[in-house]
Amino acid sequence: MILRALLLSTCLASAAPVSFQREVAPLLQRRCATCHSAENPKGRYQLETFARLMKAGQSELPPVTPGKPVQSELAALLRESSAQDRMPQKAEALPEVEIALIERWIAEGARFDGASKDQPLVELVRDSMLRPAPAKYARPLPITALAFSPDGTRLAVSGYYEVTIWNVSDGSLVTRLGGLPERITSLAWHGSRLAAAGGSPVQWGTVALADVAGLAPVKFLCDLPETTLGVAFSADGARIAAGCGDRTVRLFDGATGASRRVLKLHADWVQGVAFSADGSHLLTASRDRTARVVDLKSDEVTTSYTGHETPLVAAAFALDGQAWTLARGGAMHRWDAGRATRNGELKGADWAAFRAGATGLVTTASDHKLRFFAGNERTPKTTWEAAGDVVQTLAISADGKRCASGAADGTVAVFALPDGKPVRSWVAAPR
Ligand code: HEC
Numbered sequence: 236m237i238l239r240a241l242l243l244s245t246c247l248a249s250a251a252p253v254s255f256q257r258e259v260a261p262l263l264q265r266r267c268a269t270c271h272s273a274e275n276p277k278g279r280y281q282l283e284t285f286a287r288l289m290k291a292g293q294s295e296l297p298p299v300t301p302g303k304p305v306q307s308e309l310a311a312l313l314r315e316s317s318a319q320d321r322m323p324q325k326a327e328a329l330p331e332v333e334i335a336l337i338e339r340w341i342a343e344g345a346r347f348d349g350a351s352k353d354q355p356l357v358e359l360v361r362d363s364m365l366r367p368a369p370a371k372y373a374r375p376l377p378i379t380a381l382a383f384s385p386d387g388t389r390l391a392v393s394g395y396y397e398v399t400i401w402n403v404s405d406g407s408l409v410t411r412l413g414g415l416p417e418r419i420t421s422l423a424w425h426g427s428r429l430a431a432a433g434g435s436p437v438q439w440g441t442v443a444l445a446d447v448a449g450l451a452p453v454k455f456l457c458d459l460p461e462t463t464l465g466v467a468f469s470a471d472g473a474r475i476a477a478g479c480g481d482r483t484v485r486l487f488d489g490a491t492g493a494s495r496r497v498l499k500l501h502a503d504w505v506q507g508v509a510f511s512a513d514g515s516h517l518l519t520a521s522r523d524r525t526a527r528v529v530d531l532k533s534d535e536v537t538t539s540y541t542g543h544e545t546p547l548v549a550a551a552f553a554l555d556g557q558a559w560t561l562a563r564g565g566a567m568h569r570w571d572a573g574r575a576t577r578n579g580e581l582k583g584a585d586w587a588a589f590r591a592g593a594t595g596l597v598t599t600a601s602d603h604k605l606r607f608f609a610g611n612e613r614t615p616k617t618t619w620e621a622a623g624d625v626v627q628t629l630a631i632s633a634d635g636k637r638c639a640s641g642a643a644d645g646t647v648a649v650f651a652l653p654d655g656k657p658v659r660s661w662v663a664a665p666r
Contacts (some may be wrong), residue, residue, distance in 0.1 A: 253340035255285065256349045260359045263288070263436050263461055266323050268356065268460050271341075278325070285359075286352040287347075301345040303633055304338040313337065332389065357458040368397035368413045372664035375645020381629055382422035382429070384447075385638065387632035390639055391429055392647055392663040393419035396442065400432055400662060403637070403649050408662035412445045414453045421465045421505065421617075426470040432464030432477055439529035442466055442477045442485070444492045465507040465549075469514040474531075476517055478505030484519050484529075500527050500536060500546060507549040509591075511556065518558055522650045526560045528572050538575045542568055551591035555611050561586055565601065569613075579613055590638070592631030594652060596639045599626040605640060607653050619655035620636045622648035 247362030253259060257540045263282055271282035280292025289299055291308070298309040300579045305311070308408040313334045315321035321328055328334075340346075372395070382392040384400075389409055391466045392399045396417055400409045416433035423430045426659065427447045440462035457463075457472045461480030468475055468489055475487040484498040484505050501521035504537045516537070517529045524546055528538040543562040565585030570577045584600035596608040599621060605614035621644025629637045650658035 249458050252343050252346070254348050255340060255346065255423045256359045257284050258336055259340050259361050259365050260285075260349070260356045261438065262336065264360045264460060265328075266329060271325065279532075283352050283355055285347050285349065285356070288356075299341055300346050300487065301420040302342060306430055307341050307345075310334075311342055334624075348499055349598065355458065357460055358437050358626055361441070361455060362418065363457050364435050365414060366393055366417070368411065368514040369665075370664050375662050377643040378628060378641025378645060378647060378663060380419045380422040380433075381429070381630035381639050381641045381647070382424040382626045383630050383637065384424055385426065386632050387634060387637055390420050390630070390647065390649065392626075392641065393422065393431075393433075394663075394665075398422065398445070399646070401661070401663060401666060403639075403659065404577055406659050407476050408665060410447075410449065410472075411665065412447070412449065412453075415443050415445065416441055418462065418463075420462060422464050423468045423475070425468040428468075428472070428489070430466045430475050430477075431465035432463040432467065434459070434480075436462050436480075442475065442482050442487065444475070444487075456487045457494065459483075461504075464504055465520075467508050467510055469510040469646055470512060471514060474510070475512065476508040476510065478519060478521075482521075484508060484517070486531075498529065498534060500529065501525065503546070506547060507551075507625040509551045509658045511552050516572070518550045518552060520547035520560055521598045522546035524562070526550050526558065528558065533655045538572060540568075540570050540575045541575075542570065542575075549589060551589070551596075553591060553611055554593075554595070557611075559589065559591060559596070567598075581613060583607075583615075587625075588627065588629055590629040592635045592652075593637070594631075594632065594635030597629050597652070599629060599640060605629075605638070605650065605655065607638070607655060616653050617655040619650070622646050622657070622660045 241255050252568045270277040273283045274336030280293040281287040285471040290367045296308040312322040312448045328632040382391045389400050397413045417431040421432040429445045431443045440459040442456040459481045463479045465478035486496040501523050503523035505521045520526045526540040527536050530537050545563040561567045567581040567586045570581035589598040598606045603621050607617045607622050609616040624644045625644045626640045626642050628641040647663040647664045649658040
């Protein structure tokens, strides 16, 4: 069956010439880009743009000779018999269909069908990464990100190539914002702007800025070779911060989406970002097991917290300006954001996710309970049963009077704070 599908796709494909943008660029981006970046090109060979990948590296052999796959070093290295010299290095050889695709593209003249030969491949790849959202969902998708509208009446929910917007009062679908990445990892809502972090793992990542009213087209604020993981607006909406799979923290203008800064603070994925209440500092949490506080005036790291033993999954400032961080395995620490000294731990459960809001903290844990910690308290004011199966993500409304949970079975639930009284729950899948 698989073989027949392959043969069929090869036959269908051979009807039309190979597209560099749609077929070759995503392949090179996925399999080769990490070792041939502009920053650190192995063999002094860069694959960042079409123009660059046509230029030889240290061997000085032409990587691509249009019309002649045999005289093209790039293609020859894919079939190299010595595993040491073969590309991609230190990996299995590419599947025959992929090698054949590259050879055919070269045989057909190695044509470029994108907008500009100097455009990064990741940007070319973006177009091939976006698909229309399904009209109806065959089954609900796990909920990975939620955000309340500023007035608390609507809830933005992660979907498949889209974000769906729902009425909190009756659980009805208000609108669908399409043209977004396959997976949405984090959402932040300010005014009529919704920022969505996400992408397709190991292929492409972005921060998308959508107009909730659907009046302006979606803007992509960056194109990265790995998905983005966390996104936040500063309280005044002037800035957007994103934690990225390429280990960077990125700052954008909150209104225009223009790139402002790329901060290299971590040695691994940056999972969570949070602005301090006055917007002067940024807190970041990484899979490298550290958290940092950055002064946004000077871009200096003012504090590094290394008290966790496992990768960090989330971070937020508490109401008193101290920092909360959550690590994989469930440890949650509270520490002095100025001095990095730990001054507390949230005990009583293995925490899975948390959100900090205007009235306190909401957590979810492996015991399937949600808890509300008022103000800066460390014992829960209220504990109640979660809705749906495993809760993966939480949100708190701006006024701190509602919280929402999103579960792996697609259930979204809204509760009143501080009492945890259920307001409404529904399965957030267009049907
Ligand atoms: C794990 C890292 C890694 C990956 C992945 C990788 N390469 Fe390489 N590549 C290298 C290194 C290292 C060299 C230098 C060769 C040497 O010194 O042995 C090289 C050299 C090359 C060269 C020769 C450049 C020159 O002129 O000397 C080409 C062409 C090339 N790679 C293409 C590719 C392609 C195409 C892919 C994806 C299918 C790929 N590489 C994936 C590490 C990698």
